[in-house]
Every structure is written in structure tokens, then in C-alpha cells.
Amino acid sequence: QVVVEGARPVKKAVRPSEANPSGGIETIDGAVHISNVKKVG
Numbered sequence: 274q275v276v277v278e279g280a281r282p283v284k285k286a287v288r289p290s291e292a293n294p295s296g297g298i299e300t301i302d303g304a305v306h307i308s309n310v311k312k313v314g
Contacts, residue, residue: 274304281305 281303289296 274306275310276302277305277310278302 279302282300283303284298284300287293287296287299293299
């Protein structure tokens with residue numbers, strides 16, 4: 274699987290930590306299967 278920027282946003286619950294003191298919901302890029310990706314350019 275590959276990660277394509279902006280292709281599959283996933284919301285993830287994040288616990289408070291030193292890096293992220295407020296915690297909460299964070300949106301990250303999800304993985305897409307390689308067969309669903311086409312090289313452009």
C-alpha cells in the first residue's frame with residue numbers, strides 16, 4: 274500500500290501529549306492499495 278497526499282483523509286483520535294497538548298481528532302492521509310494508483314507525468 275502507498276500513501277497519497279489528500280487522496281484518503283482519515284480522522285484519528287489523538288491523546289494529549291507534550292507534542293500535542295490539547296489532543297482531540299487529527300486528520301491524516303490514509304493508505305491506498307497500489308493497484309488503485311496510476312503514475313501521472
